[in-house]
Each structure stands twice: as structure tokens, then as C-alpha cells.
Amino acid sequence: MTAEASLRQHDAVVTRLRHFLDALASAAPDEQSGERLRHDLARWTEDLRRYAVPESRRYYGRSPTLASAGQATTPWYVVDEATPPERLAGRASFGTFFLGGRGAAHGGTIPLLFDELFGWLANSEGMPPSRTAYLTTNYRAVVGIGRPLTFTAWTDRVEGRKRFLRAELRDGDTVCAEADALFVTLRPGQP
Numbered sequence: 393m394t395a396e397a398s399l400r401q402h403d404a405v406v407t408r409l410r411h412f413l414d415a416l417a418s419a420a421p422d423e424q425s426g427e428r429l430r431h432d433l434a435r436w437t438e439d440l441r442r443y444a445v446p447e448s449r450r451y452y453g454r455s456p457t458l459a460s461a462g463q464a465t466t467p468w469y470v471v472d473e474a475t476p477p478e479r480l481a482g483r484a485s486f487g488t489f490f491l492g493g494r495g496a497a498h499g500g501t502i503p504l505l506f507d508e509l510f511g512w513l514a515n516s517e518g519m520p521p522s523r524t525a526y527l528t529t530n531y532r533a534v535v536g537i538g539r540p541l542t543f544t545a546w547t548d549r550v551e552g553r554k555r556f557l558r559a560e561l562r563d564g565d566t567v568c569a570e571a572d573a574l575f576v577t578l579r580p581g582q583p
């Protein structure tokens with residue numbers, strides 16, 4: 393299979409997995425279905441273990457051209473405009489898998505999205521690797537499950553190895569959450 397075909401296959405599987413996780417989070421299956429599901433999942437887990445590859449050859453979370461960089465365990469997002477490392481903008485939506493309560497997204501999943509966006513900016517092609525030193529989120533309004541959202545993330549300033557980043561998540565005109573973060577460029581030998 394070509395690299396392009398493998399990437400497409402990965403994207404299709406992850407999309408299925410995202411739908412599966414949403415369905416799982418919403419369901420209370422009966423005993424028979426639950427048993428069948430457990431059995432099928434165990435079979436697929438064993439099957440996939442045979443195809444394990446080193447981190448550098450994985451698609452999961454490492455495919456910036458795919459939605460959510462090829463992951464199902466972050467909220468869904470796509471980058472529509474990118475001028476890295478300065479700015480990026482796009483769309484996001486939190487599926488039922490990310491429900492906290494009363495129709496709102498879990499508070500921990502919002503910084504997860506922001507960390508993804510900041511990682512995208514700070515570690516874009518040609519940039520030296522860097523890691524999150526801190527990430528602060530302000531929750532301004534609830535993020536509704538299934539709502540179509542937009543985001544912007546940008547580099548506020550750079551001071552030596554320190555890159556200060558900011559981001560905003562909106563539902564229409566409403567700012568739902570804001571974040572600011574510090575990414576520090578790694579020194580040689582740092583993990």
C-alpha cells in the first residue's frame with residue numbers, strides 16, 4: 393500500500409472509531425450485545441498488536457493533514473488557515489464522547505484541544521521541538537456537545553527559547569474559552 397493510501401485508510405478508521413466512541417458513550421447495551429462487543433474488541437486489539445510500529449512510523453496524532461491530526465481521542469478539529477508559526481484558524485466540534493454533563497463538554501477536554509492547536513503552531517515544520525510549560529484556560533461559556541465551533545490560535549511573542557501562545561474557541565459570536573500557554577524549546581538531549 394502507498395503512504396497516501398495508508399494515510400487515507402487511517403483517516404477512515406479513525407472516523408469510524410470516533411463514531412464508535414460517541415455511540416459507546418451514549419449507549420447502555422443489553423447483556424448479549426455487551427458480551428459481543430467485548431469479544432469483538434478483544435479480537436481487534438490482538439489483531440492490531442501484530443502491526444505495532446515505532447512512534448516515528450505511527451499516523452495517530454502525527455498526521456497534520458488529517459482531521460484532529462489522525463486521532464479520535466481529541467475533540468474533532470480541522471485547520472482551515474495556517475501561517476505557522478504565527479497563526480492558525482479552523483473548525484472544531486465536541487462529540488458525545490467528550491460530554492462532561494448537562495450537554496456541555498468536559499472541562500478537561502477543552503485544554504486538550506488548545507494544547508493540540510498550540511503544539512501544531514509551536515512544532516510546525518522547520519521549528520525546533522518544544523513542549524508545553526504551562527497552559528491556562530478561561531472558561532467563558534459552556535461548549536455545547538455537537539455544536540459547530542471555530543478557533544483561532546496565534547503566537548503572542550517569542551523571548552529566546554520561550555514562545556507565548558494564545559487561543560480562542562467560539563460558538564458563533566460567543567467566546568466559549570480562551571487560553572494562553574508557554575512553550576519552551578527543548579535543549580539537546582531533553583526528552
Ligand SMILES: CCCCCCCC(=O)SCCNC(=O)CCNC(=O)[C@H](O)C(C)(C)COP(=O)(O)OP(=O)(O)OC[C@H]1O[C@@H](n2cnc3c(N)ncnc32)[C@H](O)[C@@H]1OP(=O)(O)O
Nearest residue numbers: 507511515521522523524525526552553554574576578579
Ligand atoms: C517534542 C514535540 C512534542 C509535541 C508536544 C506537544 C505539546 C505537549 O503536550 S508537550 C507535553 C506536556 N509538557 C511536558 O511534558 C513538559 C514537561 N516539562 C519539561 O519538560 C520542562 O520543564 C520544560 C522543557 C518545559 C522546560 O524545562 P527547561 O528546558 O529545563 O527550562 P528552563 O531552562 O528551566 O527554563 C527556560 C525558561 O522557561 C521558563 N519556564 C520554564 N517552565 C516554566 C513554567 N512552567 N512557567 C513559567 N516559566 C517557565 C524559565 O523560567 C526560563 O525562563 P528564562 O529563560 O526567562 O529564565
